[in-house]
Amino acid sequence: VRGINKKNKVILMVSVTGLGGFREVGRSAVLVEGKDNLLLDYGLDVQNMGVPTKPNLKLEGAFLSHAHLDHCGILPELYMRGFLGSVYATPATLGLCKLLLEDSLKVQEKRGIKSHFGPHDIEKLEELSQPMGFGKKIQFKNSEVTLFSAGHVPGAASILVETEGKRILYTGDIKFSETELMKRAFDDFRDIDLLICESTYTKKDHPDRGQLKKELLRHVSDVCSNNGIALLPCFAVGRSQEMIQILSELDVPLYLDGMGKKATSIILEHPESLRDPKKLKKAFGKARKIKKHWERFRLLGKPGVVVTTAGMLNGGPISHYIKKLHKKENCSLYISGYQVSGTVGNVLQSTGRYVNEGLDVKPKMQVLFRDWSAHCDRTEILGFIKKISPKKIIFNHGDSCGEFAREVSGMGFEAIAPKNGEKTEV
Numbered sequence: 001v002r003g004i005n006k007k008n009k010v011i012l013m014v015s016v017t018g019l020g021g022f023r024e025v026g027r028s029a030v031l032v033e034g035k036d037n038l039l040l041d042y043g044l045d046v047q048n049m050g051v052p053t054k055p056n057l058k059l060e061g062a063f064l065s066h067a068h069l070d071h072c073g074i075l076p077e078l079y080m081r082g083f084l085g086s087v088y089a090t091p092a093t094l095g096l097c098k099l100l101l102e103d104s105l106k107v108q109e110k111r112g113i114k115s116h117f118g119p120h121d122i123e124k125l126e127e128l129s130q131p132m133g134f135g136k137k138i139q140f141k142n143s144e145v146t147l148f149s150a151g152h153v154p155g156a157a158s159i160l161v162e163t164e165g166k167r168i169l170y171t172g173d174i175k176f177s178e179t180e181l182m183k184r185a186f187d188d189f190r191d192i193d194l195l196i197c198e199s200t201y202t203k204k205d206h207p208d209r210g211q212l213k214k215e216l217l218r219h220v221s222d223v224c225s226n227n228g229i230a231l232l233p234c235f236a237v238g239r240s241q242e243m244i245q246i247l248s249e250l251d252v253p254l255y256l257d258g259m260g261k262k263a264t265s266i267i268l269e270h271p272e273s274l275r276d277p278k279k280l281k282k283a284f285g286k287a288r289k290i291k292k293h294w295e296r297f298r299l300l301g302k303p304g305v306v307v308t309t310a311g312m313l314n315g316g317p318i319s320h321y322i323k324k325l326h327k328k329e330n331c332s333l334y335i336s337g338y339q340v341s342g343t344v345g346n347v348l349q350s351t352g353r354y355v356n357e358g359l360d361v362k363p364k365m366q367v368l369f370r371d372w373s374a375h376c377d378r379t380e381i382l383g384f385i386k387k388i389s390p391k392k393i394i395f396n397h398g399d400s401c402g403e404f405a406r407e408v409s410g411m412g413f414e415a416i417a418p419k420n421g422e423k424t425e426v
């Protein structure tokens with residue numbers, strides 16, 4: 001990206017463009033253009049199968065903030081189109097990314113959706129990817145990149161790009177407060193020229209996690225002492241681990257089913273972002289892993305608690321359990337994650353009906369929705385911005401980026417919410 005100033009002298013510029021995930025949630029992808037072109041995340045809008053715009057220029061490298069599909073879901077497509085560079089991420093993120101991509105490909109196949117890449121491209125990604133620890137710099141010809149822990153899910157990182165005298169910080173998904181599972185995000189940044197900040201929650205604060213934990217433990221104890229089973233549909237990465245870690249404090253049978261099993265093994269191999277890896281290891285040891293289908297039938301007769309995928313009830317073993325237990329008043333379904341519009345979980349939340357795989361019922365089991373968000377809330381975002389006081393802010397990854405940018409501008413910051421495809425000069 002080169003411009004010519006009035007004296008006809010060539011000047012250099014750095015710019016940032018959202019290829020996806022600007023003024024929306026899903027398919028996150030940011031292109032940093034300068035002497036080096038860098039891609040930050042390359043995700044899939046899982047619900048609508050939407051993909052980002054293709055970065056049609058030579059990339060020096062691609063960086064991945066964390067292993068959720070809305071950030072990594074389309075990365076192998078780069079290799080399908082002949083990308084020969086590396087994808088850089090923390091070791092935990094790379095391990096989890098492979099697991100989720102392989103699963104995503106299987107799900108797409110099963111649903112008859114034509115995928116944007118094949119198994120071979122996932123292999124290529126694995127082969128060429130470069131693990132990077134937190135705080136370690138990677139050097140390109142004209143830029144340096146560093147990852148900082150982001151507190152969102154295991155392995156999650158914020159990405160600092162330093163290029164041509166500019167410092168660009170991309171938060172990725174970030175959480176500034178500690179959870180049962182995760183350490184809090186690193187937030188001590190200085191001299192940031194451009195902050196690209198997620199804005200999933202700009203209108204409200206999350207409930208107190210200590211209170212949520214107390215209530216959950218009481219709820220599961222009550223269900224079990226009433227001879228029932230508590231079902232906890234959870235995302236494989238992050239929430240499954242947090243839940244087994246908390247529930248292992250109870251003296252009731254604890255089961256772990258679905259992709260959370262494999263994800264937990266990978267996370268325990270790379271524990272750098274965990275608050276208490278020993279506790280997670282102990283909880284994982286204590287949880288009975290459900291591997292065969294008949295084991296699911298066997299556990300139904302006795303009280304207990306089941307942590308399983310899918311977090312939004314679309315697919316995964318959870319549908320088996322709901323089918324068997326929805327008529328039982330002494331059982332419960334405890335939903336802890338955000339339910340994206342159009343998912344089975346979202347329909348249940350807004351209509352009270354469970355509609356999935358030929359079933360359309362009003363469950364007799366207790367159904368609870370609680371906010372255990374792995375994102376920062378309004379107070380935390382504002383606190384972060386005031387702390388690091390960046391020269392310019394782009395809000396992305398949110399449903400009200402524009403509105404929030406106007407509000408933050410009113411506080412004296414230069415804040416914007418460009419559309420996808422709109423170039424911002426740094």
Ligand SMILES: [Zn+2]
Nearest residue numbers: 066068152173
């Ligand atoms: Zn995420």
